[in-house]
Each structure stands twice: as C-alpha cells, then as structure tokens.
Amino acid sequence: MKTFPFIFCFLMIALGCSRSELSPQMLPANVDSKTVYTTFYPTTAFAEAIAGDLLEIVCPLPHDADPIFWQPSAKDILDYQNAALIITNGAGFERWLSTASLPPSRLIDTAAGFEKAFLHIEGLRSHSHGGQGEHSHEGLDGHTWLDPVLAGVQARAILEAFVVRWPEQTEIFQTRHEVLENQFEQLDRAFAALAPRMDSMQILCSHPAYQYLAKRYGWRITNFDLDPDTPLSVETLNELKSAAAPTTSTPNGKCLILWESQPLLATQKELTRSGIPSVWFSPVEMRSQDDITKQRDYFELMRANLARLEAALDH
Numbered sequence: 626m627k628t629f630p631f632i633f634c635f636l637m638i639a640l641g642c643s644r645s646e647l648s649p650q651m652l653p654a655n656v657d658s659k660t661v662y663t664t665f666y667p668t669t670a671f672a673e674a675i676a677g678d679l680l681e682i683v684c685p686l687p688h689d690a691d692p693i694f695w696q697p698s699a700k701d702i703l704d705y706q707n708a709a710l711i712i713t714n715g716a717g718f719e720r721w722l723s724t725a726s727l728p729p730s731r732l733i734d735t736a737a738g739f740e741k742a743f744l745h746i747e748g749l750r751s752h753s754h755g756g757q758g759e760h761s762h763e764g765l766d767g768h769t770w771l772d773p774v775l776a777g778v779q780a781r782a783i784l785e786a787f788v789v790r791w792p793e794q795t796e797i798f799q800t801r802h803e804v805l806e807n808q809f810e811q812l813d814r815a816f817a818a819l820a821p822r823m824d825s826m827q828i829l830c831s832h833p834a835y836q837y838l839a840k841r842y843g844w845r846i847t848n849f850d851l852d853p854d855t856p857l858s859v860e861t862l863n864e865l866k867s868a869a870a871p872t873t874s875t876p877n878g879k880c881l882i883l884w885e886s887q888p889l890l891a892t893q894k895e896l897t898r899s900g901i902p903s904v905w906f907s908p909v910e911m912r913s914q915d916d917i918t919k920q921r922d923y924f925e926l927m928r929a930n931l932a933r934l935e936a937a938l939d940h
Contacts, residue, residue: 659791662708664719665692666911667770668735670923671780672712674805675787675798683708688917692910693767696721710786714779716743718767733786735779736769744840746833746848771908772837773816773927777809808924815931816842822938827880829868829901834908835883845875853888857895869901881937904937906930 660681663669669684676682685701686692697705705711705727713719715736736743744766770776784802788795820842828835828844831851839846847868851861871878882896883906893903909926916926 658707658709660708661710661712662705663712664714664722667776667909667923668712668714668779668783671735671776671805672783672787675780675784675802677797677801679791679794679797680709680787686911688912688914690911693718693720695719697725702726710790712783712786714767714770716740716767716769717765718769733782735782736767736775738778738782739769739775742775744836746836748848766833766836768834768908768910769837770910770923771835772841773809773812774841775837776923777806777813780805780809812924812927815928819931819935819938820844825875825877825879826938827869827872827875827878829865829880829882831882831888832885832908834885834910835906851884851888853884853886853892856889857892862895862899865896865901866899869899902937902940904933906934 659679660683661672661676663672663682663684665684665686669682672680672682683704685697685704686695702725705725708731711727711732713722713732713734715734718736746763746766748763770779780802784798787798791798816838823842823844826845828839828846830846830848831853833848833850835844835846836848838844849861849865849868851857857865865882869878869880878900880900881902881904883904885906885908887905888903896903907926907930909923909930912921912926921929
C-alpha cells in the first residue's frame with residue numbers, strides 16, 4: 626500500500642493543466658457571468674466548497690440520474706455553453722461530452738493532470754437496470770473522485786480555474802481550498818489506517834466503481850456488475866462463491882462484497898449464508914433525496930462508507 630503525498634499530485638496538475646494553458650480565451654461571451662456549470666455531484670461539491678457564495682454553481686443533472694449515461698437536453702447544452710466555466714470530472718466519465726459542442730476555452734477537465742494514472746474496466750458483460758436499457762461499463766474508468774488523493778488533485782484544478790477566471794477573489798478561493806485540502810488529507814489517513822485490516826481480505830465489487838480506491842490502498846478486488854435491486858441468479862451466486870474462495874493471498878478465506886446501494890434483504894441473507902457479508906459503499910456519484918434534505922456532503926458520505934466497512938471487519 627502506498628499513499629502518494631498531496632504535493633506530488635498537485636505538481637501533476639501543474640504539468641497537466643497549468644495556468645498558461647487556462648489563461649488564453651477563457652472569458653465567456655458574458656464577461657460578468659459568475660455562473661459555473663458542473664456535470665455531477667462530486668465536482669459540484671468541490672466547486673461549492675471553494676467558491677462559497679461568490680459564484681453560482683449549477684448542476685442540471687437530476688439527483689437520481691446516472692451521471693455516466695445521462696443525456697442533457699438541448700436547453701441544458703445551451704446553458705453549459707453560456708456558463709463562465711464548465712467543470713467536468715474527465716477520465717471519460719461523462720460520456721455525453723464526446724458528442725456535445727462546448728467551448729474548450731471554458732471547459733475544465735479536472736482529471737487531466739493525472740492521465741497516466743487512469744485505469745480501465747475490462748471483462749464485464751453488457752446489462753440493463755434502472756430503466757436505462759442495455760449498456761456496458763467497460764473502457765476507461767472515470768471513478769477517480771473515490772480516491773481522496775486524486776479527488777484532492779481535482780479540487781486543485783477547480784481552484785486553479787477559479788483563480789484564473791476571477792483573480793480578484795484569489796485569497797478567498799485559496800483560503801477555502803485549504804479547508805477542503807485538509808478534509809481530503811484526513812480522509813486519506815483514515816483509509817490508509819484501515820488498509821492493514823484489508824490486506825488478507827478478498828473484496829468482491831458489485832459495481833466496477835472502486836478500482837482507484839483499491840489501487841491506492843492495496844485492496845484485492847474482483848469486479849462484477851450486479852443490480853442491487855435484482856435477485857441473484859444461481860449462476861451469479863456460484864460466480865461470487867468461486868471468486869470468494871481462499872487463495873494464496875487470502876488463505877483464511879475472508880471476503881466481503883461492496884454494493885453501490887443497499888441490496889435486497891434476500892440477497893444479503895443468501896450471501897451471508899455463503900460467507901460473503903454485504904457492505905453498502907456508496908460511490909458518492911449522486912446523492913439520495915434524503916442526503917440532500919439532511920445536507921450530507923461528500924466527506925460525510927465517504928466517512929459513512931468507512932464506518933460501514935469497519936463495522937463489517939469488526940463483525
């Protein structure tokens with residue numbers, strides 16, 4: 626397990642998305658605009674934390690929509706085009722960006738600074754759930770924000786863009802960013818502290834969202850693509866049992882399965898009987914209505930993930 630210092634990651638941002646690259650032609654048609662558009666919850670949260678009430682941060686994505694496969698309306702695209710800045714996750718996460726016509730001078734790819742660290746998702750079957758129709762998660766893995774270190778780099782990219790666009794607010798942006806940076810560091814330390822307990826654990830992932838987190842903290846994972854709201858078939862259950870079998874790396878046969886949302890109670894019971902306890906570990910790519918009402922932010926949701934994981938290890 627190896628946790629890279631934040632300062633190293635920030636140097637990567639300097640190489641990948643420097644001020645000199647951001648400066649030319651960044652001004653929108655409306656030079657007085659202070660509206661920033663984002664593409665999903667994590668970058669929205671980071672932008673709001675840095676901007677405070679100085680800017681209007683807007684995310685048109687419905688709270689219950691999958692940000693990977695969401696398709697913005699024509700009005701949404703027009704609103705993006707008129708924004709002062711457009712903050713994206715990058716790493717191929719927002720698939721609609723490949724076909725949208727957006728002003729490149731105002732488009733901020735927050736993952737551009739660590740392209741060499743990108744991971745890929747392979748070996749998954751196409752499937753359908755949630756009313757989205759047949760689709761596949763294979764290809765470039767965009768779930769970068771789940772790694773607190775990479776998320777910190779992405780927040781730094783947002784800070785840099787804000788400072789270039791509104792230099793008169795530099796001191797306020799930087800002060801607010803320092804608070805955000807400290808929160809990322811605390812989260813990183815918490816995951817690093819848990820790593821020794823995960824060392825002999827085989828982790829099954831119901832959704833291919835945890836690769837960056839696993840790489841950062843040395844987790845052994847096996848990816849599946851399971852719908853938490855669909856009962857397990859006999860075939861799938863056998864595949865999970867096979868993946869959970871003891872290996873030379875996990876001789877004690879300890880394992881668990883991470884779910885992006887709470888699976889069916891019947892699924893949990895069936896897996897527990899098979900020696901595979903279920904852990905709800907939200908990818909935090911969207912928030913539930915209850916999260917929004919209770920104002921649970923990225924860090925609170927990630928700490929809740931940690932708490933559920935620790936509870937499973939203690940059981």
